[in-house]
Amino acid sequence: MSNPRKIIIDTDPGQDDAAAIMLALGSPEDIEVLGITTVAGNVPLPLTSRNARIVCEWSGRPDVKVFAGCDRPLTRPLVTAEHVHGNTGLDGPELHEPTMPLQPENAVDFIIETLRNAPPNTITLCTLGPLTNIGKAFRDAPDVIDRVQKIVLMGGAYFEVGNITPAAEFNIYVDPEAADIVFKSGRKITVMPLDVTHKALTTAPRIQALRDLGTTAGTAMAEMVDFFERFDVEKYGSAGAPLHDPCVIAYLIKPELFSGRDINVMIETTSELTLGMTVADWWGVTDRPANATFMGDVDADGFFQLLTERIGRL
Numbered sequence: 572m573s574n575p576r577k578i579i580i581d582t583d584p585g586q587d588d589a590a591a592i593m594l595a596l597g598s599p600e601d602i603e604v605l606g607i608t609t610v611a612g613n614v615p616l617p618l619t620s621r622n623a624r625i626v627c628e629w630s631g632r633p634d635v636k637v638f639a640g641c642d643r644p645l646t647r648p649l650v651t652a653e654h655v656h657g658n659t660g661l662d663g664p665e666l667h668e669p670t671m672p673l674q675p676e677n678a679v680d681f682i683i684e685t686l687r688n689a690p691p692n693t694i695t696l697c698t699l700g701p702l703t704n705i706g707k708a709f710r711d712a713p714d715v716i717d718r719v720q721k722i723v724l725m726g727g728a729y730f731e732v733g734n735i736t737p738a739a740e741f742n743i744y745v746d747p748e749a750a751d752i753v754f755k756s757g758r759k760i761t762v763m764p765l766d767v768t769h770k771a772l773t774t775a776p777r778i779q780a781l782r783d784l785g786t787t788a789g790t791a792m793a794e795m796v797d798f799f800e801r802f803d804v805e806k807y808g809s810a811g812a813p814l815h816d817p818c819v820i821a822y823l824i825k826p827e828l829f830s831g832r833d834i835n836v837m838i839e840t841t842s843e844l845t846l847g848m849t850v851a852d853w854w855g856v857t858d859r860p861a862n863a864t865f866m867g868d869v870d871a872d873g874f875f876q877l878l879t880e881r882i883g884r885l
């Protein structure tokens with residue numbers, strides 16, 4: 572008798588977000604997706620909200636509830652990443668116009684009400700984009716913070732330094748104030764930084780295994796990665812692109828694939844030079860309390876085997 576973990580996926584699709592959503596929807600014995608909440612990030616909110624529904628339909632799950640959230644960071648102008656994801660945010664495959672509805676309720680209200688109405692410590696928040704929706708929910712309704720079972724997020728970097736500035740990773744950089752709220756919330760956070768996601772590379776055999784699935788989801792994922800990887804391969808000269816966001820979902824299914832340390836992580840919110848930097852005390856040189864499990868390594872073969880097997884179910 573399975574007892575799937577109840578999660579809310581907060582996301583800015585994004586090809587790698589799409590992989591995370593497919594992994595979650597392909598794992599019903601492990602994960603029950605209560606809702607998908609979209610946020611402005613890789614591309615503006617109307618597109619992330621469209622893309623999330625496209626991915627659900629590719630996954631054969633038009634029943635999933637998708638809620639649109641914040642269309643800009645809490646205090647700053649929006650920064651997007653079309654240079655990585657293309658103008659649609661899901662460049663690569665041919666995109667259809669989704670027919671499944673966008674829910675009328677705002678994503679932040681959905682997050683707050685779902686946490687208030689569920690028994691405490693029964694809902695996990697999985698964030699794949701800027702933390703604007705979560706930061707706003709925690710700021711507007713601090714009573715829900717202690718009701719969260721777990722927060723697993725893709726964001727930040729230490730040894731890998733920044734990918735959008737020399738110092739900052741994109742998700743944190745876009746909304747450092749929201750990230751600061753989350754990292755100071757008092758809830759222990761499991762962080763998937765670039766340090767670990769840069770070890771989950773979409774090599775040619777791994778992309779071929781997705782293509783060989785011969786399914787709508789598998790083919791779409793292979794075509795998304797074909798597009799998505801060009802930027803990072805050219806920038807880093809690597810053997811493929813880091814598939815960041817599905818690390819969050821894979822951790823919930825097989826935590827043994829990952830390793831890291833419990834450390835203190837704080838967010839730079841004032842310096843223009845290092846804005847959005849995750850100041851990670853990896854070496855324990857301060858007496859700041861550990862607020863994060865900061866991942867540093869992954870069994871990449873095991874990760875891609877899981878990802879491909881579960882996407883193959885859709």
Ligand code: RIB
Nearest residue numbers: 585587699700741742815
């Ligand atoms: O820096 C990588 C992160 O930024 C990923 O979540 C990607 O989808 C973008 O949102």
Ligand code: CA
Nearest residue numbers: 585588699700
């Ligand atoms: Ca993302």
